[in-house]
Each structure stands twice: as C-alpha cells, then as structure tokens.
Amino acid sequence: MGDMKKNAHKILKLLGKAYLDAPTTYLNHGNAFEMLISTLLSAHTTDASVNKVAPTLFKKYPTPQDMANAEIDDLIQIIRSVGTYNRKSGYIKETSKILVEKYEGVIPKTIEELKILPGVSRKTSNVVLSVVFGINEGVVVDTHIGRVTQRLGLTKEKKPEKIERDLMELLLQKDWYEYARLVGAHGRRTCNAKKPKCPDCVLNHLCPSAVL
Numbered sequence: 001m002g003d004m005k006k007n008a009h010k011i012l013k014l015l016g017k018a019y020l021d022a023p024t025t026y027l028n029h030g031n032a033f034e035m036l037i038s039t040l041l042s043a044h045t046t047d048a049s050v051n052k053v054a055p056t057l058f059k060k061y062p063t064p065q066d067m068a069n070a071e072i073d074d075l076i077q078i079i080r081s082v083g084t085y086n087r088k089s090g091y092i093k094e095t096s097k098i099l100v101e102k103y104e105g106v107i108p109k110t111i112e113e114l115k116i117l118p119g120v121s122r123k124t125s126n127v128v129l130s131v132v133f134g135i136n137e138g139v140v141v142d143t144h145i146g147r148v149t150q151r152l153g154l155t156k157e158k159k160p161e162k163i164e165r166d167l168m169e170l171l172l173q174k175d176w177y178e179y180a181r182l183v184g185a186h187g188r189r190t191c192n193a194k195k196p197k198c199p200d201c202v203l204n205h206l207c208p209s210a211v212l
C-alpha cells in the first residue's frame with residue numbers, strides 16, 4: 001500500500017502539470033441549487049446536454065420553491081433532450097419539495113443528507129459538496145475516473161463505491177477533489193474509453209495498462 005500511495009501522489013503531481021486548465025466542473029451553474037439539479041440531470045448523459053437545457057430551466061424555475069411548484073409536463077418539455085425525462089422531472093420536483101419543506105430551500109452540506117434526496121446519488125452528493133462548498137467527504141468516481149483509476153492499477157474494484165473506498169485510502173483528503181478534477185480531464189482528453197493515447201500520456205512510465 002505504501003508504494004501505491006507514492007504512485008498516487010506522483011500521478012497527481014504529473015497530471016497537475018499536464019492539465020493546468022482542467023475545470024472544476026463541466027456543468028454551468030450559478031449557485032448550489034443549480035449545481036445540485038444539473039448534476040442530478042447529468043446522470044447517464046453528457047454535461048453538454050445538461051448545459052443546453054439549464055438556462056431555460058433555471059430562468060423559469062430559479063429557486064427550490066419555484067421548481068417544487070412546477071407542472072411535471074412543463075419540466076418534461078424543458079429537459080426532454082437529456083433523456084429519462086419522466087424519471088428526472090419527478091426527481092427534480094420532489095428534491096426541490098424536500099429542500100423547501102425540510103431545509104428552508106438551503107442545500108444541505110453532508111453526504112448523508114444529500115444522498116437521500118430523490119435522484120441524488122453518492123456521486124452527485126460528492127460533486128456538489130466539493131464543487132460548491134469545497135468539502136471533501138468522499139471521492140467522486142464517475143465513468144472516466146473509474147476507468148482511469150483501474151487502468152492505473154490504483155484499484156482492482158469495479159463498483160464505484162468500492163473504487164472510491166480505495167481512493168480514500170490512497171489519497172490525502174485534501175486531494176480528493178483534485179484527483180477527480182485531474183483524472184476526469186485525463187480520461188476525457190487522453191485516456192479515452194476506446195482509444196487511450198498511451199504514447200502521449202504523461203503517466204505511461206508508471207501505468208500497468210500502457211500500450212506503447
């Protein structure tokens with residue numbers, strides 16, 4: 001485990017130099033509520049498709065109160081292009097309702113409280129806490145981060161929750177979101193799902209999956 005920790009640290013350093021411009025999030029948002037709803041909508045779709053519907057959605061329903069009172073049919077019309085719109089429209093209305101009734105419209109700041117909101121996963125909770133509040137309670141593991149972490153040999157696990165647990169062991173807590181930010185960028189730009197660009201990769205000398 002000691003060597004793996006060292007490796008994880010090296011990986012962070014190298015990626016930090018390679019992706020100075022990696023964004024904290026790819027979802028456009030103006031406040032915690034928008035970030036929560038956009039992250040919820042981004043499940044099984046691209047951030048770009050959420051960014052397309054977000055301006056209309058938040059212009060019409062800017063607060064949890066507004067969204068809790070929205071007609072489901074109208075929400076469906078607005079978010080149709082992000083897919084699974086029947087389910088997601090229900091989630092955003094219900095989640096908004098709970099935010100109003102239980103939290104006076106304020107987004108809670110713990111995973112325990114966030115992840116029980118309808119449609120809000122542990123991953124969504126981690127993203128919101130880190131991006132909006134700078135709180136690292138866990139490590140975000142999305143499809144890119146899971147894939148790259150496996151390829152780098154930092155985990156043998158397949159399930160996101162188990163990969164997250166391994167990363168929490170390997171990384172210092174202060175680096176948890178930095179890892180997600182940098183590895184997310186690496187997965188999008190270099191270590192692609194279908195065709196990783198190993199010869200161009202700054203990690204190829206320490207990656208057990210490198211094809212050179």
Ligand code: SF4
Binds near residue numbers: 196198207
């Ligand atoms: S060497 Fe290849 S497989 Fe390994 S991290 Fe780099 S791009 Fe991904």
